[in-house]
Amino acid sequence: MLKKRLLTLGAAAALLALTACGAEATAPADLAGAATVTVEDNNGEHTIATPLTSVVATDNRTFETLSDWGVKLTAGAVALMPDSSPYTQDKSIVDLGSHREPNLEAIVAVEPQVIINGQRFTQYHDDFTKLAPNATVLELDPRDGEPFDAELKRQVTVLGEVFGKQAEAKKLAGDFDAAVARVKAAYDPKDTVMGVITSGGNINYAAPGSGRTLGPLFDILALTPALEVEDASTDHQGDDISVEAIAKSKPNWILVMDRDAAVSADDAGYSPANELLEKSEALKNVPATQEGNIVYMPADTYTNESIQTYTEFLNSFADALEAK
Structure with missing residues (x-):
């Protein structure tokens, strides 16, 4: 390939x-x-001339990887980047804005050779091809129906080829696999697991398999769900089912993504996930709460769903499992 x-x-x-x-x-x-590299993305095969002098990135999963590799961006969705990203401090990067009110035309001036597009900007693929007809629009979002862990590794592998960072990409994939192996070795399938997303002061359900961010981990890690409901969604805030229903399932472990930590942590009304769970009367008697078996994803996860983020969280989960 x-x-x-x-x-x-x-x-x-x-x-x-x-x-x-x-x-x-x-x-x-x-x-x-001067050379070319030929890679395959979600839309087919592309041949890209190197070295690259103008790169645009809009896919949140790729920002940390590109930054760690020292890839200079001429434009990007800076408004969607977590504050932890060094790119947010680089005033030379043209900000394309958020996916809700993007300034797509701004890429014309930077004459990109490659646009790494995806996640919230996927819908603008055709706009980019029209605005920058000489650019390769590279999309590496995890594909439906494909194993999520393999898709995360495919993304960094292809980017490694594009930017000559094959060794670094291999290490990222290896670190991820090692973290998965740690969890699998320490996890007891008799223990049930619940995934939740906190948003707007609410504790919502992240369905095994389909739930945003946490859902795929059930398949990757062979976790035993504490609760499964019909017609579960991939909603970015999780599914709205009662906390009482979550509590009734009596999970041994609760895995948490704090959505608001990434987008509204500075707001006056922000309630951190740990406070929401600790103050929940409905959850105070479930095994996970009583035994301290609650594991939180990194604070910037909602805007940084990179392979590095998953690796960090999996290692935290493994630490908690191994400590029991």
Whole structure:
């Protein structure tokens, strides 16, 4: 699926000269210059000319990876980036705004070669192809029907090919797999697990499999659900079922994503997830609460659902399991 083809004419000439002289064929230093990389994303195969001088990113899952790899952005969805991202401090990056009121036309001036699009900006794929016809619009969102863990690793693997960070991508995938293995080794399938999302002062249900962010972990880790309901959704705030119904399922473990921590932590009315759960009368007698078996995802998860975020959370979950 992934392959590189060097196009440097000088390199080809040098190789021909070496062959003609009967010398041992060794690659000249400038082979690392202009080249192409061919990768496959959700929409098919793309051949991208490198080195890249103008990169745009709108996919929240990719911001941490790109930043860690030192990828310079000329434009991006800065309004959607967590405050923890170094990109938010880089005033040279053209802010395309949020997906609700985007300034898509702003990419025209930066003449991008690659637009790493996805998540909240997926709907603007065709707009980007029209505004930047010479750019490759690369989309690597996890695909429906594919194993979520494999999709997270596919994303960083493809990005590693594009930016020449194959070793770094391999390490990210390996760290994720190691965290998954830790959880599986420590988890007892007899213990039931509940996923919840706190939002707007409410504790909502994250359905196994389909629930936002936490849902896929049930399949990846082979967790035993404490509760399953019909017609569960992928809603970003979770499903609105009563806290009493959650409590009645008596989960041994509760996994939590605090949605508001990423988007409204500075608001006067913000209630942290740990306070909501600790103050809930309905949940105070469930096994997970009584035994301290509540594990929280990183605060910026809602705007940073990267493979690094999942790895960090899985290691926290493994720590809690191993401590029992």
